[in-house]
Amino acid sequence: QVHLVESGGASVQAGGSLRLSCAASGDTASSYCMAWFRQVPGKEREGVAGVDRRDWPTYVDSVKGRFTVSKDNAKNTLVLQMNGLKPQDTAMYYCAATRGIFCRRLRVGDYNYWGQGTQVTVSS
Numbered sequence: 001q002v003h004l005v006e007s008g009g010a011s012v013q014a015g016g017s018l019r020l021s022c023a024a025s026g027d028t029a030s031s032y033c034m035a036w037f038r039q040v041p042g043k044e045r046e047g048v049a050g051v052d053r054r055d056w057p058t059y060v061d062s063v064k065g066r067f068t069v070s071k072d073n074a075k076n077t078l079v080l081q082m083n084g085l086k087p088q089d090t091a092m093y094y095c096a097a098t099r100g101i102f103c104r105r106l107r108v109g110d111y112n113y114w115g116q117g118t119q120v121t122v123s124s
Helices: none
Strands: 003-007 011-013 018-025 033-039 046-049 057-059 067-072 079-084 090-098 118-123
Touching: 003 090, 011 090, 018 033, 018 090, 018 118, 033 067, 033 079, 046 067, 046 079
Parallel strands: 011 118
Antiparallel strands: 003 018, 018 079, 033 046, 033 090, 046 057, 067 079, 090 118
């Protein structure tokens, strides 16, 4: 069973950048698909970006060209580099992992391991 801990959330101005990290422990990251999700109060949690076991990335359309996701299997870490941040990126960001085969769909129900979240706030 993998344990996930996020870090790197902060408050930034629109147009700024942040780097989120997710440290995995208890198992090897290479055995899992890993992804970032985000949630705003009152709304459903949504997929943002992820990396499958072949280390191929996938992104939701709203972040393509601005966010870059990567997995360092040697360090058991998932990283989300966020550039060109917009106020609508404001949310709690969660790291998630799964051994399942449908991870590229970035659906909440496909992931069964979750971190506690890190807050990202983008002001205009």
